[in-house]
Amino acid sequence: MQKIGNLKIKEGAFLAPMADYTNVAFRTLAKEYGSTLGYTELVSAKAICFNSKRTFEMLEVSEEEKPVFLQLFGNDPEVIANAIKIVEKKLPKNFVGYDLNCGCSVPKAIKGKYGCYLMDHPVLVGKIIAAMKNATKKPITAKLRIGLEKETFLEVAKEAEKNGADAICLHARFGKQGYSGVADWKKIKELKNKVKVPVIGNGDVVDVTTYKKMKKETNCDFVMVARGIIGNAFLFKQIKQFCEGKKVKEKNEKEILIEGKRFLELANDFSLGVNNVRGYFIGLANGFNGAKKLRDSFARAKNIEEIEKPFLKFFK
Ligand SMILES: Cc1cc2nc3c(=O)[nH]c(=O)nc-3n(C[C@H](O)[C@H](O)[C@H](O)COP(=O)(O)O)c2cc1C
Known part of the structure; x- marks a missing residue:
């Protein structure tokens, strides 16, 4: 059993946050098939503070899918901390932790100064993480990319760790790449060597072979899977079978x-x-x-x- 902060987590793979996909039904399915931790899609901290009805609908969680992290986006430490306090008060049992999105690289995010924009602003990331830590006793994670255009993940990760992040996730691509090219797992290994908190590796894990390979090549503590799960929750079952030393069944x-x-x-x-x-x-x-x-x-x-x-x- 491994841990993120005070949260114990079984060996296996996490369901990544995916906008328009990782809703309550998708996450419940993923959990039934063996994901060990789920993430909501990115949710606006500001909209939570404004009490937006549509945003609160995104915070629905089923008993069966737990444990789940809420991923927040924003750039104002106070607003993000407030959003957490509101969720803790209104929905205290829904989430086991909170994640800061530092990876969304669509033009709207960069223009709005959130998501991958934060990869160019390590000190601000540190301030946001410190505010998040102050708002809750639950674990805090940050989901990074290698950088927006220039490599900044080590600086950002160190600021996040210094200010209390309990784990760092790295999607090993630059923001400017979107989803193109190949994820550079060497960066995940580098991160693992540079921080003390657990590292969650992410990018291009699509089957048990790539799951094993990422763990072996990067020494990451956890693996997070996104596109490989769309229409294929069965992959979580296969990863679970592998982790339990059982024969991995083929999908038919x-x-x-x-x-x-x-x-x-x-x-x-x-x-x-x-x-x-x-x-x-x-x-x-x-x-x-x-x-x-x-x-x-x-x-x-x-x-x-x-x-x-x-x-x-x-x-x-
Ligand atoms: C449709 C889609 C939506 C996504 N939405 C989010 C999101 O809301 N928050 C986030 O941090 N990453 C988001 N991502 C990125 C994934 O979480 C993940 O980092 C990326 O797809 C790389 O992992 P993969 O190679 O396993 O797909 C999204 C990816 C996809 C394909």
Whole structure:
């Protein structure tokens, strides 16, 4: 058993924060399949302070998916600390910790001076982390990139650690890269050698082989997976089997059917709209004869029924 702050965590992989994907249903599915920690998508600290109804809907958490971290974005230490205090007061049991987004590199984030913008402002990151630590007893993490355009992750990580961060996550790409190119795992190894707090490695883990490889090559304490899980929560099951020393099962069409049906049930339980379901099914329809046709029909679907019907018909 490893720890982030006072939180004990089993060996395995984390579900990464993903905007428009890691809603309560997706995270519950991931937990059922074996993710050891989930993250919400990025949530605006300012909107929490403004008591935005839509933002509070994003804070829904199921009992089954716990433990989960809330990822916040913003740039004002006071606003972010206030957001945490509000969540702690209104929803004290939802989250086991809070994460600071320092990785979002879309133009809106850089212009708005949050997300990956913070990678060029290590001292500010330190101030935000200190304010977050003051607002709660729960663990605080920061999710970094290598830098926005120039390499700054070691400076940012050290400021975060100095001010109380309990773990540092590194998506080993520059902000300017978006998701292109290959994640540079050497940077994760470098980070692991430079900080004392646990390191969460992230970038390009898509199967058990890459999971093992990242752990071995970087010595990171935890691994976080994003795109490899879209339509493939089964990967968490495989990683769990590997960690428990069991035989890793191959995914087959029966498993695809089980996973898809379960996601549909959860989508219904948590009233997801078609836009929160489509992407998952496009990911699920992969690697078998007829998958492309099925994917195309999911892409055109205007409601969940138009996803469910062809999916169930195909696998019947
Ligand atoms: C659709 C999508 C949405 C994402 N949203 C977030 C987000 O809200 N917060 C965040 O820190 N990272 C976000 N990311 C980045 C991922 O968490 C992760 O760092 C990145 O995809 C690299 O991991 P991977 O190679 O396993 O996909 C997002 C990625 C994708 C593909």
